[in-house]
Amino acid sequence: MADDPIALFDSWFAEAKASEINDPDAMALATADKDGDPSVRMVLLKGHGPDGFVFYTNEDSNKGQDLAENPNAALLFHWKSLRRQVRVEGWVERVSDDEANAYFATRSRESQLGAWASDQSSPLPDRATFEDRYEQVKQRFEGEAVPRPSNWGGYRVLPLVMEFWQDREHRLHERRLFLAQEDGSWIEGLLYP
Template sequence: MADDPFALFDAWFAEARQSEPNDPNAMALATADADARPSVRMVLLKGHGPDGFVFYTNREGRKAADLHANPAAALLFHWKSIRRQIRVEGKVTLATEAESDAYFASRSRDSQLGAWASDQSRPLDARETFEARFEAKKAEFEGRDVPRPPFWGGYRVTPDRIEFWQDRAHRLHERRLFTRAGDGWTEGLLYP
């Protein structure tokens, strides 16, 4: 049994990458706005380690507004193929500008252009409007690198709780909870 939640995460994530048919790095991101109204959506994990779990998004959309008002979040990785899930809860901070630049540069050109064209989470009158904006950005950046938009970047969830859930027969599941204690972690079990 691993006593380091990040080492255990790495082991489970490696198994999921071998067995999940699509997006083993997909995670549900739960936030709450200033009025404590919850919202959840799927995002993609793009970096992780002892300093936290990183995802990237438009910083003017609904999730960003929630995180600005209430900088805490929960993540859920659910890997049906291996019958496991991991829950993460913690504080949220911005990823560095250098991290955001580096990840943005690694995206496909169309994904980069899409970041410029999208007013994420805001009303859209017709799909054609978005497609026209995409084509306009494509023309604007023709022949040169697409820079990262100033309104787009990463967030890091620094966990204070990480729970590992393993399916067992007859709903007698195994649940291991790691709770941050200073610079380390304490570990315990939870009833299924």
């Protein structure tokens, strides 16, 4: 059994990529605003390692506003085919502009244009308005590279708590809890299911 939660996550994530039919990189992202009111939504993991778990979004979205007010978040990966889940809790920092630019350049052109056309989380009067904006952006950048919008970037969740849950018969599940220490090490324990 691994005593490094990042190595254990790497192993479980590799198995999930081999067995999950759709989006093994999907994770629930929970945030809270300055008053502590929670919100949760699905996002995609775009990078991970000892320095944290990375996702990208419009920084003016509800999640971006929450993280500006309260830079703490929780993640949940649920891999039904493996009967496993991983919880991550930690504080959040923005990724560098260079890192955001590099990732944005890997997105499909259509997704890049969509980032420009969408005022994510803002009220939309009708679908035609969004489709018109998309066509305008498409024409605006015709024949040239699409740059990253200034309000679109990435966030890194730096894990302080990681829990690995494995389904077992008769609901006798296994729960392993890792807590980050100030020196960068982890302490590990078990939780009752």
